[in-house]
Amino acid sequence: MWEDRVRPRLFTYTGGTKMKGLASYWRLIPQRYNLIGTECNHCKQKFFPPRKICPTCRRHGEIKSYKFKGVGEIYSYTVIHAAPDGFEFQKPYALGLIRLVEGPLVTAQIVDCKPDEVEVGKKVEMVFRKIFAGGKEGTIRYGYKFKLVD
Amino acid sequence: MSILGITNDKMTGKKVAIIGVGLTKFGELWEKSYRDLITEAGVKAISDAGIDGIDVQELFVGSMSPGLFAAQEHIGALVADYAGLTGIPATRVEAACASGGLALRQAYTSIMAGRNDIVVAGGVEKMTDVPTGLAMTALMGAGDEEWEAFNGATFPALYALMARRHMMEYGTTIEQISMVSVKNHANAKHNEYAQFQFEVSLEDVLNSAKVAEPLRLLHCSPITDGAAAVILASEKKAKEICDNPVWITASAMATDTLALSDRKSLTQTNSAILAAKDAYKQAGVGAKDIDFAEVHDCFAIAELLAIEALGFCKIGAGGKYTEDGHTKIGGEHPVNTSGGLKGKGHPVGTTGIAQAIEATLQLRGTAGKRQVKDANIGLTHNVGGSGATAVVHIYRRD
Numbered sequence: 001m002w003e004d005r006v007r008p009r010l011f012t013y014t015g016g017t018k019m020k021g022l023a024s025y026w027r028l029i030p031q032r033y034n035l036i037g038t039e040c041n042h043c044k045q046k047f048f049p050p051r052k053i054c055p056t057c058r059r060h061g062e063i064k065s066y067k068f069k070g071v072g073e074i075y076s077y078t079v080i081h082a083a084p085d086g087f088e089f090q091k092p093y094a095l096g097l098i099r100l101v102e103g104p105l106v107t108a109q110i111v112d113c114k115p116d117e118v119e120v121g122k123k124v125e126m127v128f129r130k131i132f133a134g135g136k137e138g139t140i141r142y143g144y145k146f147k148l149v150d
Numbered sequence: 151m152s153i154l155g156i157t158n159d160k161m162t163g164k165k166v167a168i169i170g171v172g173l174t175k176f177g178e179l180w181e182k183s184y185r186d187l188i189t190e191a192g193v194k195a196i197s198d199a200g201i202d203g204i205d206v207q208e209l210f211v212g213s214m215s216p217g218l219f220a221a222q223e224h225i226g227a228l229v230a231d232y233a234g235l236t237g238i239p240a241t242r243v244e245a246a247c248a249s250g251g252l253a254l255r256q257a258y259t260s261i262m263a264g265r266n267d268i269v270v271a272g273g274v275e276k277m278t279d280v281p282t283g284l285a286m287t288a289l290m291g292a293g294d295e296e297w298e299a300f301n302g303a304t305f306p307a308l309y310a311l312m313a314r315r316h317m318m319e320y321g322t323t324i325e326q327i328s329m330v331s332v333k334n335h336a337n338a339k340h341n342e343y344a345q346f347q348f349e350v351s352l353e354d355v356l357n358s359a360k361v362a363e364p365l366r367l368l369h370c371s372p373i374t375d376g377a378a379a380v381i382l383a384s385e386k387k388a389k390e391i392c393d394n395p396v397w398i399t400a401s402a403m404a405t406d407t408l409a410l411s412d413r414k415s416l417t418q419t420n421s422a423i424l425a426a427k428d429a430y431k432q433a434g435v436g437a438k439d440i441d442f443a444e445v446h447d448c449f450a451i452a453e454l455l456a457i458e459a460l461g462f463c464k465i466g467a468g469g470k471y472t473e474d475g476h477t478k479i480g481g482e483h484p485v486n487t488s489g490g491l492k493g494k495g496h497p498v499g500t501t502g503i504a505q506a507i508e509a510t511l512q513l514r515g516t517a518g519k520r521q522v523k524d525a526n527i528g529l530t531h532n533v534g535g536s537g538a539t540a541v542v543h544i545y546r547r548d
């Protein structure tokens with residue numbers, strides 16, 4: 001039978017972030033805590049994650065910081081059963097692509113509900129949560145997740 | 151001249167040939183090291199070409215993450231050294247799971263540039279020496295570490311997000327997606343180099359463990375050790391020394407955003423669409439002329455995205471096209487006769503070269519029970535990450 005021969009060794013993820021030091025996490029705290037991205041003053045396109053060059057205007061663009069409202073709707077989602085290290089106690093968990101009202105898609109967990117309540121098109125808002133615990137220093141990493149809006 | 155680079159009259163036709171191929175068994179090869187694998191593949195390819203090591207002028211080797219998988223970098227020199235070719239220029243090429251395809255493209259380009267007459271393109275990955283967790287970290291390096299992986303994304307999850315949209319937008323069913331795995335396992339059964347030489351049923355696939363919904367275990371390619379190498383020769387040299395050359399008539403590459411969230415569409419792989427368009431133009435052929443293809447089915451949904459990007463069917467129609475049997479051996483466009491990444495195995499940096507080898511075997515007419523009848527034109531499609539890199543090659547027999 002194939003079960004004996006296909007071992008569940010999959011393309012999941014384990015702590016690339018944890019392999020890196022605290023500085024790489026610390027650098028992105030404003031973006032991850034407050035959903036701060038950027039906006040191109042020239043074409044008005046907004047970017048999350050932040051970009052320092054507008055891909056449309058390139059050197060003609062003028063990039064400034066922009067704080068997203070943190071609301072949007074579910075564009076696609078999956079429920080993860082084979083979880084990476086650091087996330088194994090959360091499984092199964094829903095991971096979605098959230099279409100923010102300002103335009104960009106954001107990859108984030110959808111929480112505070114059962115995974116089977118998640119549906120494409122449902123409205124969501126950002127919440128500030130623990131992402132995982134770990135790292136060389138054993139620190140807890142925080143960031144954005146999204147929850148359903150009634 | 152296209153914006154993608156090489157496309158002009160001088161560069162079409164019989165300019166570069168594959169004159170030798172070498173492949174190791176794919177699987178969990180605990181008794182073989184990284185350097186054993188690539189040396190074995192290289193020696194087989196050189197013997198197959200009937201040349202001597204001294205004839206090789208340069209080598210390119212695709213390897214995605216030897217630093218994490220084997221704590222070894224500086225692969226170009228290592229491979230030249232262990233193949234007994236010390237002295238020649240030797241370069242490692244990396245584009246995640248498309249590293250092999252890109253190594254082939256670099257080797258092809260070096261001949262097209264008139265710099266060399268005989269070049270080796272190889273691919274190698276030794277993935278099972280490290281704990282699964284570390285292997286996964288290495289693989290997720292193909293995605294966006296800061297904005298996807300940090301938030302709990304896995305590779306199956308990224309493809310699951312694409313699958314969900316494909317099902318929604320085009321009515322693709324999970325059964326149709328699962329038929330890719332069934333077909334590829336059936337083909338792998340006849341490939342002595344494959345990791346999984348056995349069949350699975352549709353029920354097996356639909357009932358296998360959930361990984362990232364809607365994708366299950368049997369929708370996912372495995373972790374694999376393996377290496378592959380091909381010997382490329384200029385037209386002049388190939389005509390001199392080889393009686394069964396397979397001609398590379400197009401070599402194209404294109405890129406897309408690293409993260410899935412920055413794509414305009416989740417249901418079209420634009421890098422592959424661009425690379426295919428350029429490749430068809432270089433080779434002077436269209437999708438209808440392709441007799442068979444090896445495509446990057448790292449997850450079953452990826453094969454549907456591939457056949458749509460290559461124009462075998464309309465965008466969105468991949469599920470139906472697969473269900474109708476058009477991608478089986480004997481169908482309109484046989485896809486992944488080798489078993490694909492799902493059945494043959496997926497040593498990431500090796501895959502692009504292994505695809506070129508299947509194309510060569512098909513065009514030589516030596517693919518045994520999986521031989522496509524009257525195969526004259528073949529295509530390979532090799533993807534990095536969730537589609538940020540795509541490399542497409544076209545080959546012909548005469």
Ligand SMILES: [Zn+2]
Binds near residue numbers: 044
């Ligand atoms: Zn702009």
